[in-house]
Amino acid sequence: MKNIKIATIASFALLAGLSTSCGDDFIDRQAPYSIDSENYFNSADDYRQALTGAYDPLQSTYLNVMLGEIASDNTNSGGESATDVVGFQQIDDMIHTSNNANLKNLWDWNFGGVARCNYILEFKDKTEFEGKNQIIAETRFLRAYYYAELVKWFGPLPLNGDKRFGVNDVTTIKRSSVPEVYAQIESDLIYAIANLSPTAPQVGRATKGAAQALLGKVYLYQNKFVASANILQEVINSGTYSLVTDYDNIFEMEGENGPESVFEIQYGEDQGASFDCLQCSEGNVAVGFSGVRNYAGPLFSDGFSFNVPRQEVVDAFEAGDNRKDVAILDIAAWATQTNATYGVGYKHTGYFNRKYIPRTRSANAPGDLHLTNPNNYRAIRYADVLLMAAEAYNRGGIDDGKARLYLNEVRRRAFGDVNHDATASGAALTDVILAERRVELVGEGHRFFDLVRTGKAAQEIDGFSPNKNEIFPVPVEEIQFSAGNWTQNPGY
Numbered sequence: 001m002k003n004i005k006i007a008t009i010a011s012f013a014l015l016a017g018l019s020t021s022c023g024d025d026f027i028d029r030q031a032p033y034s035i036d037s038e039n040y041f042n043s044a045d046d047y048r049q050a051l052t053g054a055y056d057p058l059q060s061t062y063l064n065v066m067l068g069e070i071a072s073d074n075t076n077s078g079g080e081s082a083t084d085v086v087g088f089q090q091i092d093d094m095i096h097t098s099n100n101a102n103l104k105n106l107w108d109w110n111f112g113g114v115a116r117c118n119y120i121l122e123f124k125d126k127t128e129f130e131g132k133n134q135i136i137a138e139t140r141f142l143r144a145y146y147y148a149e150l151v152k153w154f155g156p157l158p159l160n161g162d163k164r165f166g167v168n169d170v171t172t173i174k175r176s177s178v179p180e181v182y183a184q185i186e187s188d189l190i191y192a193i194a195n196l197s198p199t200a201p202q203v204g205r206a207t208k209g210a211a212q213a214l215l216g217k218v219y220l221y222q223n224k225f226v227a228s229a230n231i232l233q234e235v236i237n238s239g240t241y242s243l244v245t246d247y248d249n250i251f252e253m254e255g256e257n258g259p260e261s262v263f264e265i266q267y268g269e270d271q272g273a274s275f276d277c278l279q280c281s282e283g284n285v286a287v288g289f290s291g292v293r294n295y296a297g298p299l300f301s302d303g304f305s306f307n308v309p310r311q312e313v314v315d316a317f318e319a320g321d322n323r324k325d326v327a328i329l330d331i332a333a334w335a336t337q338t339n340a341t342y343g344v345g346y347k348h349t350g351y352f353n354r355k356y357i358p359r360t361r362s363a364n365a366p367g368d369l370h371l372t373n374p375n376n377y378r379a380i381r382y383a384d385v386l387l388m389a390a391e392a393y394n395r396g397g398i399d400d401g402k403a404r405l406y407l408n409e410v411r412r413r414a415f416g417d418v419n420h421d422a423t424a425s426g427a428a429l430t431d432v433i434l435a436e437r438r439v440e441l442v443g444e445g446h447r448f449f450d451l452v453r454t455g456k457a458a459q460e461i462d463g464f465s466p467n468k469n470e471i472f473p474v475p476v477e478e479i480q481f482s483a484g485n486w487t488q489n490p491g492y
Contacts (some may be wrong), residue, residue, distance in 0.1 A: 020397035037119070040278055044129040050120050051135050054142050055205070057113035058265045059278040062108050062286035064149055065377060066307050067091055069353070071462045072447035074313045074438070076347035078306040081294070084346060088306060091472075094382030094463030097490050098473035106153060107475050109279050110146045112238065121162035133374070137195035141206040141214070147188075151181045152449050155471040155489055159184055170482045174452075182222055189215040198240055203257050210263035213380045213388075219452050220388050225396025232389040235262070236406070241382040243413050247293040248326045251355040260378040269361070273371040283372025284356070291357045291370070292331055297340020300329075301358040303370060305345035309442070314351055317439050323414050327442050329354035383410050383440055391433050400425045404419050404447035407433055410440055465491060 069075040070092050076094035079085055087102030087259055095102065120139045124132075128364055150157055155295065156175035158165070165173070176184075192211035200207050212235045219228035242259045249255040257264055273281030291303015309328055317324040329352040358373050366372070386406040394403035407429075408421045422432045437450055451457040458466045468491030479488055 003301065014453035033068050041120075041123040041126045043127065044131070047120065047127070047129075047132065047135050050116070051138060054113065054116040054120060054139055056117065057109055057279070058142075059267060059282065059284070060105075060109035060112075061149060061265065061379075063102065063109070063378065064153070065356075066286045066289065067102065067106065068250055068445035068448045069443060071308055071461070072451060073310065073462075074447045075307045075309050075353070076349060078308040078348070079346045079384070080306060081346050082174070084304075085306070094461065094465070094469055096472065098476040098479065098488060100204055100473070100475075103153075103472055104475040104477065105279070106149070107478065110150045112279075114143055114150075115164060116159065117146070118162060118164050120482060122164055124162065133195045134197070134201065137192045137211075138206045141196065141211050143193040144185045144188040144192070144211075144214060144218075147181060147185050151178060151185070152221065152452075153472050156476055157181050170478065171485050173485075175486055179222075182218060185218050186215065189218065202491075204264065206263065207240075209235050209238060210380060213262045213385050216385070216388055216392070217380075220392055221449075223393045223395075223453075226398065229392035229396060231396055232385055232392060235385050236389060239406050241385070243382060243386075243409065245413070247413060250325065250381070251326065251375075252424060253374070256376045260382045260415075262382055262385060263380055265377040265379050267374050269365055269367045269372045269374040271367060271372065275371075278371065281371050283367055284375045284377060285371055286377075287356050287358050287373035287375045288368075288370035290353045292342045292352055293330075293339065293345045294343030296342075297335070299337050299360060300340075301359055301360050302342075303371060305348070305352075306344070307353055308347065308349045309351040309353060309444075310347070310349055311351075313438065313442055316435065316442075318415075318420070320420070321414050321439065322416060323439060325354075327353070327355055327439070329357065355443045356464075378444065381441075381444075383413075384437075386410050387433060387437050387440060391430070391437075394429050394433060396425075396444055400429055403429060403433065410436060414440070466490065 035489045041050070054216045058260060067088070070088055073206070077085070077088040079088065085102070087100045088218050090096040090100055092101070117139050121136070121143070124136055147157065156177055157168070158173045159176045159181065160169065160173060189211050192206065193208055193215065196206060196208040196211055212231050216228045216232035216235065217233065241262055244250050244255065244258055244260045250258065250260060254391070267284040268282045271282035271287070273283065278285050286307070290305045291305070293299060293302065293305035295302035314324070314328055331349060332350055332354060333341060335342060356375060359375070361369060386409055390403040390406040393399045406424055411420055411422065412418060422429065425433050434450065434454060438447060441447070448457070451460055452470050457470065458464050471489055473489050473492035474486065479486055
């Protein structure tokens with residue numbers, strides 16, 4: 001990860017031995033160096049390396065971001081053809097099943113993050129050293145982050161306390177209910193808030209503000225509006241974060257980890273990747289996937305033309321909104337302006353997610369130019385915090401004045417004046433806030449879940465089946481491995 005060195009942790013089961021015909025004197029030799037999962041965590045450095053390993057799966061959550069847009073009414077799946085990443089196409093059309101390979105990846109990669117966190121927490125009391133509370137707090141924040149992603153995608157999940165999952169646990173540990181999963185997430189975040197510093201010890205690591213913002217989001221997803229408003233107000237009152245004046249700057253390299261970034265997933269270009277191991281990439285795979293097919297021209301480099309914005313979201317921007325040209329690349333207009341050339345892919349709309357498409361890099365840049373793009377993902381922005389707070393104050397019937405205050409702070413940045421301030425109240429204000437979330441956060445992976453949690457998905461998403469498509473199917477392999485211990489999500 002960018003700014004967080006990745007170390008290979010020799011902490012999982014290693015090769016136990018070899019079957020050979022060597023003499024006894026060779027077989028009985030003491031191994032000069034051996035380590036396994038049970039004799040790790042003997043020093044502060046062991047915990048720090050394991051924590052680095054727990055951060056690493058964050059980079060695989062690029063898939064969550066892409067599919068959170070494709071599943072919604074914001075973007076089409078795109079790609080080269082109707083058979084290019086079939087799992088994306090199925091999710092776009094709401095015909096996905098438990099055999100969807102991309103949903104399997106999403107499950108595996110996020111649970112990989114949970115497993116790494118649980119490994120640390122299982123041995124949290126083994127060795128004492130100065131600063132351990134910080135490491136445990138970051139670990140619990142990360143576990144909360146992974147579980148928060150998993151529960152919104154798949155609903156009920158297996159919980160195993162502060163222990164690793166064993167091979168046979170799937171046959172004995174039940175899937176905990178959604179409220180039980182959220183209770184675990186809340187507990188982790190409350191601990192993290194109490195023990196994290198407001199300032200990250202290293203760029204890209206979790207802070208108190210990040211934990212507070214994520215807890216506010218978790219409360220909002222459960223319609224716990226008072227609790228959400230209270231904790232998000234603490235983030236606002238901290239004075240740690242502010243809106244960046246130039247919206248365009250947020251998504252460029254120079255805007256990374258800026259004053260609007262509450263939590264940002266770090267990417268780099270130092271390590272290559274392949275289509276056989278996309279989760280191995282240190283780069284942001286979603287960026288290359290969302291790039292313009294066969295592009296040649298200034299500022300950008302080419303990609304695979306997935307996740308293409310629909311006309312509906314382009315039309316959702318009001319006249320005079322400065323965010324539109326930052327969020328949406330109109331490729332035909334751009335080509336006319338710059339003489340750029342490009343190809344046309346499947347379900348081509350003429351638009352691309354300008355926030356997260358590849359910027360030009362040197363031909364000598366390390367790694368794959370498509371799979372290791374170094375663009376960070378702004379997982380929680382301060383604008384999102386303001387809009388979540390506005391929603392909590394409004395939908396909770398707490399204070400529409402504060403709701404308008406925070407909503408209009410975002411709108412004034414977008415329009416450059418106060419002439420577009422919202423004046424609505426009650427249910428009308430709710431609609432304005434949700435519409436604002438769409439255009440402010442387009443391309444950032446939130447839209448599908450905003451529609452689901454507010455009960456608007458069926459009316460906005462083509463093919464959406466109520467009481468089914470609010471969550472996605474558990475991968476069929478997991479159901480089979482459970483040997484009857486788990487049942488599939490309804491409708492699948």
